[in-house]
Amino acid sequence: MKTLLLNKEDVGGLISMKEVIGTVEEAYKAFNSGQVIQPPYTCIHLPPPRGEIDFKLGYCEANEIISMKSSSGGFPNNPTEHGVPSGMGTILLFDARTCALICVMDGSLLTGLRTGAAGAVSVKALARTNAKTITSIGTGNQARMQIRAIREVMTIEAIHAWDHHPQTLARYKADIEREFGIPVVMARSKQDAVEQADILVTTTRGKGSLVEADWVRPGTHIVAIGTDTQGKQELEPEIFRNAKIVNDSIAQCVE
Amino acid sequence: MKTLLLNKEDVGGLISMKEVIGTVEEAYKAFNSGQVIQPPYTCIHLPPPRGEIDFKLGYCEANEIISMKSSSGGFPNNPTEHGVPSGMGTILLFDARTCALICVMDGSLLTGLRTGAAGAVSVKALARTNAKTITSIGTGNQARMQIRAIREVMTIEAIHAWDHHPQTLARYKADIEREFGIPVVMARSKQDAVEQADILVTTTRGKGSLVEADWVRPGTHIVAIGTDTQGKQELEPEIFRNAKIVNDSIAQCVE
Numbered sequence: 001m002k003t004l005l006l007n008k009e010d011v012g013g014l015i016s017m018k019e020v021i022g023t024v025e026e027a028y029k030a031f032n033s034g035q036v037i038q039p040p041y042t043c044i045h046l047p048p049p050r051g052e053i054d055f056k057l058g059y060c061e062a063n064e065i066i067s068m069k070s071s072s073g074g075f076p077n078n079p080t081e082h083g084v085p086s087g088m089g090t091i092l093l094f095d096a097r098t099c100a101l102i103c104v105m106d107g108s109l110l111t112g113l114r115t116g117a118a119g120a121v122s123v124k125a126l127a128r129t130n131a132k133t134i135t136s137i138g139t140g141n142q143a144r145m146q147i148r149a150i151r152e153v154m155t156i157e158a159i160h161a162w163d164h165h166p167q168t169l170a171r172y173k174a175d176i177e178r179e180f181g182i183p184v185v186m187a188r189s190k191q192d193a194v195e196q197a198d199i200l201v202t203t204t205r206g207k208g209s210l211v212e213a214d215w216v217r218p219g220t221h222i223v224a225i226g227t228d229t230q231g232k233q234e235l236e237p238e239i240f241r242n243a244k245i246v247n248d249s250i251a252q253c254v255e
Numbered sequence: 256m257k258t259l260l261l262n263k264e265d266v267g268g269l270i271s272m273k274e275v276i277g278t279v280e281e282a283y284k285a286f287n288s289g290q291v292i293q294p295p296y297t298c299i300h301l302p303p304p305r306g307e308i309d310f311k312l313g314y315c316e317a318n319e320i321i322s323m324k325s326s327s328g329g330f331p332n333n334p335t336e337h338g339v340p341s342g343m344g345t346i347l348l349f350d351a352r353t354c355a356l357i358c359v360m361d362g363s364l365l366t367g368l369r370t371g372a373a374g375a376v377s378v379k380a381l382a383r384t385n386a387k388t389i390t391s392i393g394t395g396n397q398a399r400m401q402i403r404a405i406r407e408v409m410t411i412e413a414i415h416a417w418d419h420h421p422q423t424l425a426r427y428k429a430d431i432e433r434e435f436g437i438p439v440v441m442a443r444s445k446q447d448a449v450e451q452a453d454i455l456v457t458t459t460r461g462k463g464s465l466v467e468a469d470w471v472r473p474g475t476h477i478v479a480i481g482t483d484t485q486g487k488q489e490l491e492p493e494i495f496r497n498a499k500i501v502n503d504s505i506a507q508c509v510e
Contacts, residue, residue, distance in 0.1 A: 039297045072354030099327030
């Protein structure tokens with residue numbers, strides 16, 4: 001029995017965003033047609049200022065693979081005090097025919113790619129086909145991943161971006177324009193940014209009602225990424241009243 | 256950041272049963288004094304004739320280590336059809352200060368050693384100090400591990416063993432006598448074996464009431480290993496009526 005070991009660089013060299021989008025699309029179909037067993041995830045919270053580590057499991061009957069992903073996040077002192085990222089991930093793959101461990105790989109890049117791809121799949125399936133502009137509330141790593149993914153499924157003419165920190169916003173603009181050649185407008189306010197959106201992407205830490213209902217134009221497609229656990233919020237509840245709400249796992253979205 | 260990789264042979268060369276017993280004793284103390292966070296384990300059942308794979312987590316504050324063990328079992332066709340054991344295991348260790356993955360190691364040997372050590376810790380703490388004879392109902396790998404562990408905490412004068420399969424029983428006798436120099440009596444019946452016991456070790460698949468209450472002498476210390484999940488049974492319920500019952504995690508033993 002052999003186990004394949006892949007570091008982050010290996011993973012990056014083996015997979016493209018286009019493939020991840022196709023795979024995420026297939027995975028949603030498999031999950032929603034009952035071909036995937038996905039137990040609730042388990043979480044260990046560390047004492048502050050440390051964050052948490054999650055363990056997520058899935059068994060896909062179609063390819064007879066069991067996967068386990070550990071994923072940590074919210075360790076602000078990691079880069080300065082320990083020289084490692086504030087969040088890390090590891091993925092194990094098992095051959096479900098025998099439960100032999102067939103692969104151990106870095107999970108941080110795949111996590112970012114997958115979440116980006118999820119946004120793109122939603123745009124492909126649900127956004128208006130004449131959508132041209134994206135508004136990005138939040139300009140960190142996942143905000144970039146969303147653009148990297150969504151540009152695979154539509155032509156983005158412009159991005160209106162907003163961030164608490166002007167320097168972070170300016171870096172986002174420079175990076176996106178250099179990497180993808182898409183013009184980025186640094187918005188003067190969240191409201192200014194949101195009012196321009198055909199597609200609104202939120203990738204913040206979800207610390208409150210960032211987007212007000214009045215700012216959102218009818219027909220806007222919202223990709224709400226930051227609100228990934230109980231207690232986080234990005235959208236004013238009023239937005240949900242008239243929205244068509246689509247999610248991946250209802251069980252993980254309700255209490 | 257470096258991650259240590261250890262296969263089964265590496266693990267075997269790095270740790271002794273004596274160390275495992277001491278560590279398991281410390282772990283029980285830490286767990287029962289609230290220094291360990293141990294979420295409920297998660298299990299994925301595969302379609303028959305395949306078995307299951309469990310994922311178990313723990314965070315120990317004392318040494319700032321988070322561990323995850325995957326452990327599969329009950330794949331009867333693995334050895335003949337796929338050339339791998341019927342059960343396998345993998346352990347990940349994370350530095351809880353950063354959640355960096357610091358070690359990936361084989362978990363099958365450690366699982367066997369740990370379970371053996373748990374029996375030995377119970378003997379050390381609870382068995383009569385003049386105990387001399389052990390009865391072993393079941394003669395597989397874990398039956399051997401129990402002897403390997405218990406001999407570290409007492410002098411075993413004789414073992415009375417019983418198994419459904421005479422050949423398996425004979426192999427157990429030969430192995431134990433060669434490896435540990437302890438005489439093994441192949442019992443004619445379960446009752447004959449149990450009636451000789453100062454310490455009774457059961458390591459079967461837990462398919463029913465194997466041991467009757469009338470056979471057990473007062474003061475017998477019972478190490479019940481086989482009944483590790485809901486639906487399994489080794490002891491007649493009447494045995495529990497007059498027994499002092501000690502377990503590691505009450506939450507995992509009751510519904």
